[in-house]
Amino acid sequence: IDELVADGVSGKRVFVRADLNVPLDGQTITDDGRIRAAVPTIRKLAESGARVVVASHLGRPKGAPDPQFSLAPVADRLGELLGTSVPFATDTVGDSAKATVGALADGEVTLLENLRFNAGETSKDDAERGAFADELAGLADAYVGDGFGAVHRKHASVYDLPARLPHAAGYLIATEVGVLKKLTEDVERPYAVVLGGAKVSDKLGVIDHLMQKADRLLIGGGMAYTFLKAQGYAVGDSLVQEDQLSTVKGYLQRAEELGVEFVLPVDVLATSEFPDLKAKAPTEPQTVPAGEIPDGLMGLDIGPESRRLYASKLADAATVFWNGPMGVFEHPDFAEGTRAVAQALLDSPAFTVVGGGDSAAAVRQLGFDEAKFGHISTGGGASLEYLEGKTLPGLAALEDAPA
Numbered sequence: 001i002d003e004l005v006a007d008g009v010s011g012k013r014v015f016v017r018a019d020l021n022v023p024l025d026g027q028t029i030t031d032d033g034r035i036r037a038a039v040p041t042i043r044k045l046a047e048s049g050a051r052v053v054v055a056s057h058l059g060r061p062k063g064a065p066d067p068q069f070s071l072a073p074v075a076d077r078l079g080e081l082l083g084t085s086v087p088f089a090t091d092t093v094g095d096s097a098k099a100t101v102g103a104l105a106d107g108e109v110t111l112l113e114n115l116r117f118n119a120g121e122t123s124k125d126d127a128e129r130g131a132f133a134d135e136l137a138g139l140a141d142a143y144v145g146d147g148f149g150a151v152h153r154k155h156a157s158v159y160d161l162p163a164r165l166p167h168a169a170g171y172l173i174a175t176e177v178g179v180l181k182k183l184t185e186d187v188e189r190p191y192a193v194v195l196g197g198a199k200v201s202d203k204l205g206v207i208d209h210l211m212q213k214a215d216r217l218l219i220g221g222g223m224a225y226t227f228l229k230a231q232g233y234a235v236g237d238s239l240v241q242e243d244q245l246s247t248v249k250g251y252l253q254r255a256e257e258l259g260v261e262f263v264l265p266v267d268v269l270a271t272s273e274f275p276d277l278k279a280k281a282p283t284e285p286q287t288v289p290a291g292e293i294p295d296g297l298m299g300l301d302i303g304p305e306s307r308r309l310y311a312s313k314l315a316d317a318a319t320v321f322w323n324g325p326m327g328v329f330e331h332p333d334f335a336e337g338t339r340a341v342a343q344a345l346l347d348s349p350a351f352t353v354v355g356g357g358d359s360a361a362a363v364r365q366l367g368f369d370e371a372k373f374g375h376i377s378t379g380g381g382a383s384l385e386y387l388e389g390k391t392l393p394g395l396a397a398l399e400d401a402p403a
């Protein structure tokens with residue numbers, strides 16, 4: 001981006017593809033981390049006299065306008081953070097977008113409506129995506145890719161648009177890639193990876209890849225129960241992905257061959273019913289050994305013994321990557337496991353990367369000062385796919401010269 005700015009952006013319309021996919025409760029933004037992360041690039045362009053056209057997706061609408069996924073609240077928050085008003089276009093490439101972009105003065109910023117309100121954005125058909133990218137290209141003179149959280153998506157605004165305009169990577173993408181690179185090259189050891197979250201199937205690629213790089217893998221969250229069951233333990237009514245049991249067994253075997261330590265919970269907090277995450281009424285969970293969860297109970301967090309075990313496994317690590325909460329942290333009864341891992345990371349001198357929307361939100365919601373962590377990534381799927389060594393369409397497109 002510095003080169004693009006040095007070449008002169010004053011008076012030019014610069015399209016910034018950000019990832020402003022923030023969690024909303026109705027119209028209220030519950031975590032604005034991604035909007036704050038987008039500010040440095042937008043501010044730099046505005047201060048350099050560009051007419052800044054910001055665009056993003058939000059949620060997964062079905063290729064047509066859907067008010068619950070409107071970016072309107074995000075325009076207000078972005079304006080507050082920039083200290084200026086950010087006019088909002090109520091469509092992406094229609095009359096509103098054309099008028100709003102056309103009315104921008106040098107140094108002003110607008111936000112377009114949700115890119116996924118147009119079916120061309122996410123289409124698997126190259127021609128359909130290309131046609132939408134052509135329309136987007138008509139709104140701008142240059143492109144800055146800065147939506148790190150979406151670079152793993154082969155979408156029109158991420159992949160096809162940069163090929164049509166002079167382009168550059170923004171500050172957020174540059175920072176994220178710089179940090180993740182450190183985890184793929186010359187990593188300082190011991191290297192511990194903490195993985196959580198509900199589904200083991202979302203993490204197969206990264207487990208497979210990181211087993212060859214890391215010294216220790218600590219597993220928590222819903223996915224831990226598939227691992228426990230694969231070892232022959234009783235997991236009661238806990239979440240298990242039966243179709244992944246044999247894959248997981250294979251991982252445990254290979255880890256042994258490779259000398260990688262797999263750390264699983266030794267005790268869990270269990271309850272008979274999944275709690276109401278809105279009402280947050282107390283649930284009186286029981287602490288039970290991880291291998292002996294009775295029928296009728298489901299594990300929803302790692303237990304106190306596991307918290308101590310995980311903290312000890314992180315205490316002497318030199319590098320840690322963490323993705324996914326240890327339990328249902330949204331309910332205070334099941335937040336202690338995630339809190340303990342966050343605290344262990346703060347207490348350890350390790351270089352720490354927290355990847356993923358959920359873990360980043362957990363860190364903030366549990367009241368931790370995010371500035372104290374080495375790096376909190378704005379990308380969940382994107383950071384995992386980067387660490388898997390995959391080619392990310394949004395990064396590849398920024399490296400290619402425009403067509």
Ligand code: 3PG
Binds near residue numbers: 060153357379380382
């Ligand atoms: C995310 O939240 O991980 C990114 O914004 C990408 O969203 P998506 O998974 O809906 O493509």
